[in-house]
Amino acid sequence: MAGLWVLGEVTPEGTLARISGEVATFARGLAAEAGQEVAGVVVAADPSAAAAELATYLPRVLAVSDPAAAERPWSFVAAERIAGLLEPDTQEFMFVGAGPDGRDVAGSLAALLGWGVLANAIGATWKDGGPVVEMSVFGGRLKTTSRFTGPTGIVTVRPNVVTAEPSGSTGKVEVVEAPVDELRQPAVRVIDRVVEAGTAAPIEEAKIIVAGGRGMGGSEGFKLVEELAEVLGGAVGATRAAVDAGWIPYGQQIGQTGKIVKPQLYLALGISGAIQHKVGMQTADTIVAVNRDPDAPIADFADLVVIGDLFEVGPALLAELRARSG
Amino acid sequence: MLRDAVRVLADERIAPRAAEIDRTAEFPWDVKELLASHDILSLPFPAEYGGLGGELLTVALAIEQISRVCATSGLILAVQELGALPLLLAGTDEQKQRWFPDLAAGRTLIAFALTEAEAGSDAASTRTRAVRDGDDWVIDGSKRFISQGSVADLVAVFAATETSDDTPRHKRLTCFIVEKGTAGFGVERVEHKMGIRGSPTAELGFHGVRVPDANRVGAPGEGFAIAMRTLDRSRPGIAAQAVGIAQGALDVAARYANERRQFGKPIAEFQMIQAMLADMDAGTEAARQLLYKACTEIESGSPDAARWSAMCKLVAGDNAMKVTTDAVQVLGGYGYIDEFPVERMMRDAKITQLYEGTQQIQRIVIARALAGRPD
Amino acid sequence: MHIVVLVKPVPDTASSGERLRPDNRLDRAAVPAVVNANDEYALEAALKLVEAHGGEVTVLTMAPSGATDTIRKALAMGATRGVLVTDEALAGSDIRSTVLVLAAALAGLEFDLVLAGVDTSDGQGGFVGPGVAVKAELPYLSYAAKIEPKPDDRLVTVRRISPTGYDVLESPMPALIACTQALGEPRYPSLKGIMAARSKEIVTKSLADLGLEPEGVGGAVATTEVVGSEAPPARAATRVVREAPDVAAREVVAFLAERRIV
Numbered sequence: 001m002a003g004l005w006v007l008g009e010v011t012p013e014g015t016l017a018r019i020s021g022e023v024a025t026f027a028r029g030l031a032a033e034a035g036q037e038v039a040g041v042v043v044a045a046d047p048s049a050a051a052a053e054l055a056t057y058l059p060r061v062l063a064v065s066d067p068a069a070a071e072r073p074w075s076f077v078a079a080e081r082i083a084g085l086l087e088p089d090t091q092e093f094m095f096v097g098a099g100p101d102g103r104d105v106a107g108s109l110a111a112l113l114g115w116g117v118l119a120n121a122i123g124a125t126w127k128d129g130g131p132v133v134e135m136s137v138f139g140g141r142l143k144t145t146s147r148f149t150g151p152t153g154i155v156t157v158r159p160n161v162v163t164a165e166p167s168g169s170t171g172k173v174e175v176v177e178a179p180v181d182e183l184r185q186p187a188v189r190v191i192d193r194v195v196e197a198g199t200a201a202p203i204e205e206a207k208i209i210v211a212g213g214r215g216m217g218g219s220e221g222f223k224l225v226e227e228l229a230e231v232l233g234g235a236v237g238a239t240r241a242a243v244d245a246g247w248i249p250y251g252q253q254i255g256q257t258g259k260i261v262k263p264q265l266y267l268a269l270g271i272s273g274a275i276q277h278k279v280g281m282q283t284a285d286t287i288v289a290v291n292r293d294p295d296a297p298i299a300d301f302a303d304l305v306v307i308g309d310l311f312e313v314g315p316a317l318l319a320e321l322r323a324r325s326g
Numbered sequence: 327m328l329r330d331a332v333r334v335l336a337d338e339r340i341a342p343r344a345a346e347i348d349r350t351a352e353f354p355w356d357v358k359e360l361l362a363s364h365d366i367l368s369l370p371f372p373a374e375y376g377g378l379g380g381e382l383l384t385v386a387l388a389i390e391q392i393s394r395v396c397a398t399s400g401l402i403l404a405v406q407e408l409g410a411l412p413l414l415l416a417g418t419d420e421q422k423q424r425w426f427p428d429l430a431a432g433r434t435l436i437a438f439a440l441t442e443a444e445a446g447s448d449a450a451s452t453r454t455r456a457v458r459d460g461d462d463w464v465i466d467g468s469k470r471f472i473s474q475g476s477v478a479d480l481v482a483v484f485a486a487t488e489t490s491d492d493t494p495r496h497k498r499l500t501c502f503i504v505e506k507g508t509a510g511f512g513v514e515r516v517e518h519k520m521g522i523r524g525s526p527t528a529e530l531g532f533h534g535v536r537v538p539d540a541n542r543v544g545a546p547g548e549g550f551a552i553a554m555r556t557l558d559r560s561r562p563g564i565a566a567q568a569v570g571i572a573q574g575a576l577d578v579a580a581r582y583a584n585e586r587r588q589f590g591k592p593i594a595e596f597q598m599i600q601a602m603l604a605d606m607d608a609g610t611e612a613a614r615q616l617l618y619k620a621c622t623e624i625e626s627g628s629p630d631a632a633r634w635s636a637m638c639k640l641v642a643g644d645n646a647m648k649v650t651t652d653a654v655q656v657l658g659g660y661g662y663i664d665e666f667p668v669e670r671m672m673r674d675a676k677i678t679q680l681y682e683g684t685q686q687i688q689r690i691v692i693a694r695a696l697a698g699r700p701d
Numbered sequence: 702m703h704i705v706v707l708v709k710p711v712p713d714t715a716s717s718g719e720r721l722r723p724d725n726r727l728d729r730a731a732v733p734a735v736v737n738a739n740d741e742y743a744l745e746a747a748l749k750l751v752e753a754h755g756g757e758v759t760v761l762t763m764a765p766s767g768a769t770d771t772i773r774k775a776l777a778m779g780a781t782r783g784v785l786v787t788d789e790a791l792a793g794s795d796i797r798s799t800v801l802v803l804a805a806a807l808a809g810l811e812f813d814l815v816l817a818g819v820d821t822s823d824g825q826g827g828f829v830g831p832g833v834a835v836k837a838e839l840p841y842l843s844y845a846a847k848i849e850p851k852p853d854d855r856l857v858t859v860r861r862i863s864p865t866g867y868d869v870l871e872s873p874m875p876a877l878i879a880c881t882q883a884l885g886e887p888r889y890p891s892l893k894g895i896m897a898a899r900s901k902e903i904v905t906k907s908l909a910d911l912g913l914e915p916e917g918v919g920g921a922v923a924t925t926e927v928v929g930s931e932a933p934p935a936r937a938a939t940r941v942v943r944e945a946p947d948v949a950a951r952e953v954v955a956f957l958a959e960r961r962i963v
Contacts, residue, residue: 012865073861073870075831076841098827100844100862103820107831108841110796116924117796119826136933137823138719145929153924156826188840188872191858196866208962232963243882250846250883251862256714256822257738257882265962275714276738279822286960288953294941304940304956306949316950324954324963327777328895365892378896 003037004030005086007078007096007105008054008061010044012193016053018205019097021164023157024057026124027095028167034126040171041085043078045070048173055171057164066178073188075104080183083112085176091151093131098156099204106154117154118146120260122161122283131155139279159204160262200235203252208234208265209284211254213277214241215270215291215310222247224314225269231321237261239277255280269310273298290314328384332391335364341395347524348398348670353477354524357399361392362432370407370414375426382559383621386566390614393570394577397674398524400570402435404563405474405525408682409436411556412482412501416544425480425503437478438560439469439530440553446471447687449484450495450550454532456485456502463487463502463542465535468514473681475528476513479506483532488547499549503541510535521673554632559624561635561682565617565642568678572610572646575653575671579603582657582666593656602656606649613642633695640688643678650675702756702852704747705810706780707803707817707829710734710764710771714822725927726793726920727823734764734771739818741778741887743880746848747816748779748888754852757781759810763791763802769903776898777890783903784810790908793920796828802918803829804836805911814857815877819844830879840872846883850874 006024009017024040031038040054040061051063062085069077082105086092094109096102098120110117122143123134132147133155203209210232212225222242229236238248240255254261255277266284271277273289273296281287282301289302290310299305306313339360347354361367369385371377380388385407393400410429413421428434445451454467465485475481480503487500504511510533517527544552580603583594593599620638624631650672654661661668679685711734712719718732736744747758758780762768765787772783786806791798807815815837820827834841846867847860855874860867862881890898908915916922940956942949957963 012863073842073868075843079831100819100827103827104831104841104843107796107826107828108835110828111800111832111835114797114924117826117828118925119824119828132928139714139717140933141717141719142721142930143933144721144725144927146925146927148925150924184838188842188870188876190868191871192869193863194866194869199864199866202864244886250881253882257742260825265957265960275717279714286957286962288956299939299941301936302939303937304942304953306942306953308943308946308949312946313949316946317953320950320954321963327774327890327898328892331890331892331895334889369892378892380896384896 003039003092004034005092005094006038006040006054006058007082007094007102008040008042008050009097009099009101010042010047010050010074014044014046014049016050017097017099018164019099019102019159020054021057021166022159022162023095023097024054025165026121026157026162028058030124030126030131036126041082043069043081044074051173055173056166057171058167059171061171061173062176063173064176064178068178068183071190072183073190075101076108076188077183079105079108079112081178083109084179086113091129093148093152094154096154096156098158099202102156106156110154113152115152115154116148116150117156118148119156121155121157124155136283139275140282158260158262159202160207200252203235203237203254204259204261206235206261207263208232208267209237209254209261209263209281210234210267210269211237211239211271211281212242212248212269213239213271216242216247219247221311224311224318227318228267228269228314228321231318231325232265232267234263234265239271268298268302269314271298272296273301329387329391332366332388333394335360336392336395336399340392340399344396344399345664345667345670347396349664351518351523353474353526354399357396358402358432358435361399361402366403367406367432368430369403370410371426371430375422375430377426377430381621382562382625383618386562386617386621389563389566390570390573393567394574397567397571397671398522400567401473401522401525404560404567405437406435407563408556408560409438409478409480409482411559412438412543412552413503415555415559416501416548416552420540421503421543429480434479435474435477436480436482437472437474438556439472439475439481439483441469441471443468443470447684449553450498452484452486452499454483454485455489456487456500458487459536461539462536463539465502465504465532465537467532469530469532471517471681472528472530473525475530476516476526480504481506481530482543484549484553487549493547496550497547499553500546501543501549501552502537503543504532504535504537508535508537520676521670522677557682558631558635561639562617562621562624564678564682565613565620565638568639568642568646568675569610569614569617571671571675571678572606572613572642572649575650575668576603576606576610578666578668579606579653579656582660599656602652606652609645610649613638613645616641630695632691636683636688636691639678639682640685640692643685646675646678702751702754702814702850703759703812704750704756705759705761705807705812705815706740706744706747706775707815707833708740708744708760708762708772708775709737709821710762710768711737711821711823719823721927721930725930729765734768736771736774737818737821739820739822739880739882741818742882742884743816743818744775744778744780745887746845746880746884747814749885750814750848750850754850759784759812761803761806761810762786763794763799763806765792766905772903773898774890776901776903777894778888779894780901782901784906785903786906786911788908788915790915790919793923794918795923795925796826796832797924798918798922799829800832800836802908802911802913803833805913806906807833807837809911813852813874814850815839815875817877817879819879819881830877834877837877840876841879842870842872842876843879845878845880848878848880848884
């Protein structure tokens, strides 16, 4: 079958990962523009729930059940099974979420099939039989447009690039049994899955992020960031300096060596806005910063900056927001 | 890579201390510890004694980067190299083994004591005397203007030992290592100076100081030659200090000129300022390139070492004085007050025209090399 | 233990000088190259492992020939030697070529582990780790927060960061592991390391050395291409608020309300 494919990722609870709804929406829009078919594929030990959910976005979903997906790292199992489903010498494009698992699938699949990859699409149109993908590079200074030179390729899409929108009708789920043949992958086993209390939800998915930097002064200072995040219903983020100082776990680091995020609101406290951090958040819809230094780089690209002591402005803002939410 | 590593260290850990070091005129022991713990003081020493076996150029690069933010701090490395050079050039393996490991680790400091109140440019007329007594020598006299003389654990002292009337002037001296705490050896005073105020410049007194012959460096009467060969290799260190000071001042002036607005625009857009900054930049780069070239020439054993050494120090010292003076000028009134570092840099720069041979002595060295050149 | 670390020289983002060439390829000469920040974490993890278990670290890079300078920085951190795969035919390589070449280079090396950064600051894809693992037929363990080799059993255990905490993976060695920052801050090269790096070995390999044909790699056979670029729309001018905290807070909330965020 030619056309567009969407990878459906599965949460530990067996439901469809949020990013997959977004990628499905993205691909569906492109398929409509292109006059192409679009289908989803879910690979899991039990794919039924996630496949059913993905079918609310796409007209057709392949649900591949494979027990190996529970015993082995999921991404390689998924990549191998998907590679087996795709037909050689047809025009096909795969759309995958640009989270850790999605990137692993994309990289594995690209190597298995010899396909090219375009990473971190912020938009796409259809031209001359293939997707033309927009990407943001050089810390946001440039937007490039790229395409595949052949009839195949993989596109990864970051969280929050589109809002997930069900199609309004329910697509068809086809159950596929995984072939019995052995997986190629040398045996990596999952021997334990540990849930850690206090692990934050993936920050890339948050609509609102309140982030603290070196100016917070310590993990005590970060309580202010947490309280503001809570009243706004958002997630807590941090710069590399704060993570290196041990005030907050690495999973919440935003920037060149952390996560790239695109929330509706990024509220930055005590963050200078140096380029290594800026690349992680500069495409946020709205950026508000509180900083003592009017010459801090963030004062140039924020939408609103309060010049002041964050330990005075922060609590005032907290009080104002609390009063407002009643 | 080494330049960048030292630069980062200088910017992050030494620069914030520079003004305070100048104001309190106290030797920055914390900076010395920092340099020691980052192996910077081990650069001049051979690897077999715990050093990094750095060449002249490597040491110069490090001195330059430190001096950019603090001339006093840059001097710590320069003096460690200067004081150790007599041993590097003429010491026995036993002497090197005895003293180098601690010096390389920065656990001990060494100073170079040649100058006297009445023997500055005319170093050969040194009056401090050392007299043989059994297996020892007994030293009497006094040395003046000895950089870091009051904080050094070891001092390389040049004393007259060959005092018969027919001894040529330049064969009278012998070099000895005197250890702090030796009876009769003490600091008589520490000067109050125009610049490099954190670096203690001391007058050292020697009253019947007894040192074993094992502390003698080189042969009796070889001292002056050792001192001159030392200076040939240490002058680039001062040139490096001067280039660093100049660069630091230029950086401040250039940044100021871009930010300071008068008559509706940054003063960097006015041609008289542009001309000054351009000359400062070109002069500093020329001094720098001459320094680097001199280092590689001297390191490779050039017979013209004296000429290269004198030249790079001459050019760099004069450039540093000019650039820092102009930097104050660019900053105008702000250049004269201690809110900006350029007034300190100007005061610091002056010494590079004076020590390790005045600029006049450098010219004599160069002229002699020129005269002695075969056609 | 013998560990190979994949290191990529990338334009220094702090310079803000990165740009494309007229042919839309990344201009690698525009700004000085530095070791990709995420690769430094992989290198640090490797150095810690050989400090604990004994052994050596080899840095493997595919880059233009000037990359020896960047490799020296990795050597200054403590790696033992570098291998640079460089060939004019590799210019403009895409993920497919890169993965093919790196896997071919690994075939000529002996190792217990290959460590890689999760992605690069210039590509930002995260595809080299899994891609090389596939091509080199190595087990792939990603997003590692902890690496515990058991050399005697030829096994390695890895904690992989998950949305709820971490998964514990076990694999035979040799294996390829993509490393996260949770493994520890990269060390600054000491002066000793910098001086020692000058005499460490960097071996250069061409495509011919790897048994690869130039026609199969590089820009000519790239699977993707950049067809255009433009500056993104400028953000509206920043609104600067200098009022007292109470007043400022009210202004911020009003601003957020305007944008329907609260």
